[in-house]
Amino acid sequence: MDEEKKTERKRKRFAARLKSSKGITCTEVPGPNLVLCNGGQATGLEKSAIFSLIKENGISITLPKYIAEKGETYSFLVFNTKEDALLFYNTFNGKAKADNKGTPLYMNFVETVPNKDIICPHENPKGLLLLNDFITQEEEKAFIKLFDWNPECNNLKNRLVKHFGYEFRYGSNDVDLSSPLIEKIPEECDILWKRLEEKGFDVGVPDQLTVNKYSPGQGIPSHVDKHSPFGGTILSLSLGSDVVMDWKHHSGKYVPTLVQARSLLVMQDEARYDWQHGIQPRTWDPVIENRVENSTKIKVITSDTVPRETRISLTFRWTRSGPCECEYKTLCDSVEKVSADNLENEVASNLEELHVHQVYEQIAGHFSTTRHKPWPKVVEFMQGVPPGSVVMDLGCGNGKNILRRDDIVQIAGERSSGLLSECKEHIHGIGAADCVRLDLLHAMLRDNTADIVICIAVIHHFSSQARRLQAVSTIHRLLRKGGRALITVWAKDQTKSNYLLKSKQDQVNETQAETQITVGGVNLPVHENRTQFKHQDLLVPWKLRKVSENKLSNNPENTLLRYYHVFEEGELDELCKQANFTIENSFYEEGNWCVVCKKK
Amino acid sequence: MKLITHNMLTSKCLKGVMTGYPLAINATDVKVKEVDFNPEFITRVIPKLDWEVLWVAANSIGHGEGLPKTLEPKFEEDEDLLKRVHKVLLEVEVEEGNLTCPESGRQFPISKGIPNMLLTEAEVQ
Ligand SMILES: [Zn+2]
Numbered sequence: 001m002d003e004e005k006k007t008e009r010k011r012k013r014f015a016a017r018l019k020s021s022k023g024i025t026c027t028e029v030p031g032p033n034l035v036l037c038n039g040g041q042a043t044g045l046e047k048s049a050i051f052s053l054i055k056e057n058g059i060s061i062t063l064p065k066y067i068a069e070k071g072e073t074y075s076f077l078v079f080n081t082k083e084d085a086l087l088f089y090n091t092f093n094g095k096a097k098a099d100n101k102g103t104p105l106y107m108n109f110v111e112t113v114p115n116k117d118i119i120c121p122h123e124n125p126k127g128l129l130l131l132n133d134f135i136t137q138e139e140e141k142a143f144i145k146l147f148d149w150n151p152e153c154n155n156l157k158n159r160l161v162k163h164f165g166y167e168f169r170y171g172s173n174d175v176d177l178s179s180p181l182i183e184k185i186p187e188e189c190d191i192l193w194k195r196l197e198e199k200g201f202d203v204g205v206p207d208q209l210t211v212n213k214y215s216p217g218q219g220i221p222s223h224v225d226k227h228s229p230f231g232g233t234i235l236s237l238s239l240g241s242d243v244v245m246d247w248k249h250h251s252g253k254y255v256p257t258l259v260q261a262r263s264l265l266v267m268q269d270e271a272r273y274d275w276q277h278g279i280q281p282r283t284w285d286p287v288i289e290n291r292v293e294n295s296t297k298i299k300v301i302t303s304d305t306v307p308r309e310t311r312i313s314l315t316f317r318w319t320r321s322g323p324c325e326c327e328y329k330t331l332c333d334s335v336e337k338v339s340a341d342n343l344e345n346e347v348a349s350n351l352e353e354l355h356v357h358q359v360y361e362q363i364a365g366h367f368s369t370t371r372h373k374p375w376p377k378v379v380e381f382m383q384g385v386p387p388g389s390v391v392m393d394l395g396c397g398n399g400k401n402i403l404r405r406d407d408i409v410q411i412a413g414e415r416s417s418g419l420l421s422e423c424k425e426h427i428h429g430i431g432a433a434d435c436v437r438l439d440l441l442h443a444m445l446r447d448n449t450a451d452i453v454i455c456i457a458v459i460h461h462f463s464s465q466a467r468r469l470q471a472v473s474t475i476h477r478l479l480r481k482g483g484r485a486l487i488t489v490w491a492k493d494q495t496k497s498n499y500l501l502k503s504k505q506d507q508v509n510e511t512q513a514e515t516q517i518t519v520g521g522v523n524l525p526v527h528e529n530r531t532q533f534k535h536q537d538l539l540v541p542w543k544l545r546k547v548s549e550n551k552l553s554n555n556p557e558n559t560l561l562r563y564y565h566v567f568e569e570g571e572l573d574e575l576c577k578q579a580n581f582t583i584e585n586s587f588y589e590e591g592n593w594c595v596v597c598k599k600k
Numbered sequence: 601m602k603l604i605t606h607n608m609l610t611s612k613c614l615k616g617v618m619t620g621y622p623l624a625i626n627a628t629d630v631k632v633k634e635v636d637f638n639p640e641f642i643t644r645v646i647p648k649l650d651w652e653v654l655w656v657a658a659n660s661i662g663h664g665e666g667l668p669k670t671l672e673p674k675f676e677e678d679e680d681l682l683k684r685v686h687k688v689l690l691e692v693e694v695e696e697g698n699l700t701c702p703e704s705g706r707q708f709p710i711s712k713g714i715p716n717m718l719l720t721e722a723e724v725q
Binding site for chain 2: 346349387388390406407408409411415417420421424431432434435436437438439441442443444445446447449
């Protein structure tokens with residue numbers, strides 16, 4: 001009896017606390033929704049723990065939907081019926097363990113739960129076809145047996161890979177047509193083309209196959225299959241596990257699609273040539289629902305998740321030679337080559353969308369775990385800002401350069417919504433600091449309003465000379481007469497910074513041809529991290545790591561490519577002069593060129 | 601979004617828009633969050649504001665009470681006024697709603713306290 005009273009007291013105390021600190025209203029009237037008061041993402045409670053609780057205790061209810069918000073110590077369960085919720089509550093409230101220390105888990109009924117569903121407003125890419133249940137379960141088993149080779153044979157960073165017909169070369173993303181492999185595509189695959197033909201798709205017979213084996217947690221970075229070495233159709237057969245594949249277009253469209261086990265994915269036209277696709281390195285995928293609302297079909301990315309299993313994918317391609325003849329130019333490697341400096345505005349903007357904006361959105365959460373300290377020189381500059389000044393931090397990222405000062409106005413502008421919401425949290429409690437989502441090239445702020453502008457590690461993400469100048473000119477426009485700016489960019493010369501790894505430098509000098517990626521007719525080399533820059537315009541890999549238990553674990557990584565224009569000595573000064581600034585100070589600091597300049 | 605920020609926002613970058621200022625506020629959720637009062641700071645900031653724009657903005661979201669339409673000289677000696685300005689500039693926050701360009705009618709959503717001022721390529725000058 002005492003125990004029960006104690007539980008009741010605890011449960012009610014939690015309800016009051018949730019109300020006062022989180023605005024969550026608990027109710028004594030049972031319904032289908034429960035809040036788990038002391039178990040959530042931040043306490044390490046996982047959906048699987050709840051599910052095994054239900055299964056192990058033999059309770060016959062439909063598994064609920066689990067909603068856990070990032071950083072919170074509570075979570076929600078949505079049951080199919082009030083009766084299911086009540087049964088769960090009666091069985092586990094105050095009795096189930098919230099953690100391995102044995103703390104009891106307390107729960108309350110709630111009327112509403114947060115809606116974390118995201119509606120995807122875009123249709124699937126044109127030319128993308130998903131043929132579900134293309135093979136039977138027996139056929140799937142036979143394929144897995146055929147291709148599930150000895151894992152020691154080949155290791156490509158985070159997946160296992162094997163080739164047939166021709167070897168796919170990962171550096172140049174093509175094949176060497178002069179040296180075919182002895183092993184051709186196994187004839188067991190012939191049923192696939194026959195079946196496609198029966199369904200009315202006469203695509204012929206491919207001559208190259210790449211088999212990849214992905215464990216849960218492994219992914220593949222966004223990419224387009226290089227145009228010129230391969231034909232207009234690419235097929236992908238999935239075995240063993242469903243997975244969510246993300247599709248990205250340079251217009252900013254982002255479309256996750258469910259690729260089921262035993263499905264055949266056919267990529268043609270836009271999907272083949274003008275979209276990038278990739279798989280995020282996760283052990284789970286969001287549940288994607290197709291709903292009908294107001295008689296239109298919409299795709300909803302729910303907050304519910306399903307675990308991934310080991311997945312084997314068979315990618316079939318048709319090799320070809322000569323330049324690509326597609327009509328999509330942004331991702332084509334056969335467009336007439338141009339120098340990056342003179343990029344057309346549209347091409348530059350597409351390049352930045354794919355290799356700057358989308359990358360920052362993806363790495364937002366990871367970024368803050370590694371970039372939480374502002375640079376000393378920026379702090380020093382910000383500390384010297386006179387009281388009463390209006391400061392604009394353009395490209396503020398997660399807000400690490402915003403000082404906890406209450407005697408200056410600090411407007412933090414950023415394009416990435418992910419970084420900006422972190423910035424918003426970061427500036428919480430700073431009286432005169434505020435966030436705006438904006439693009440530096442079209443910053444929707446009034447002329448002559450800022451006393452100070454800081455623009456830290458931003459201008460090097462603009463991919464043409466004209467756009468870099470436009471960015472610096474915007475800073476000039478926003479400043480009052482006599483106002484000052486601190487601008488920093490990444491330097492091409494890294495010899496005086498900690499960025500270089502001596503051992504790696506020696507190693508790389510001897511290695512073979514570098515990887516290149518073509519965007520809008522520009523060949524962009526992929527940089528080897530921690531080595532000296534050899535080019536001014538390049539893609540720098542960003543490795544996503546999984547954050548677990550607040551430590552960066554060494555689990556498989558996903559590599560995203562960020563575009564950079566690294567600056568030569570004097571180049572930033574020249575840009576500032578062209579924008580009509582007077583240079584007050586110009587210096588090199590830890591691999592960056594920095595300029596303090598003044599509006600005349 | 602605080603009103604200090606609103607005072608500096610414009611939609612001038614929109615194609616065909618001349619001044620794009622001030623943006624009209626349509627708020628569906630306004631919160632007041634307490635911030636330490638710093639009279640010297642407020643005194644320094646007031647001259648940098650477009651006062652009338654602040655006055656209209658504050659009234660449009662129901663927080664204009666006690667704010668004079670025009671600013672008297674020697675305002676810095678009126679501590680009550682400084683406190684009121686402090687409140688509308690820094691404590692009042694538009695959490696949800698939108699901003700509307702006075703010329704084109706283009707709306708910019710404010711969500712979770714952050715105004716989204718991004719434009720599409722087709723919209724820029
Ligand atoms: Zn092409």
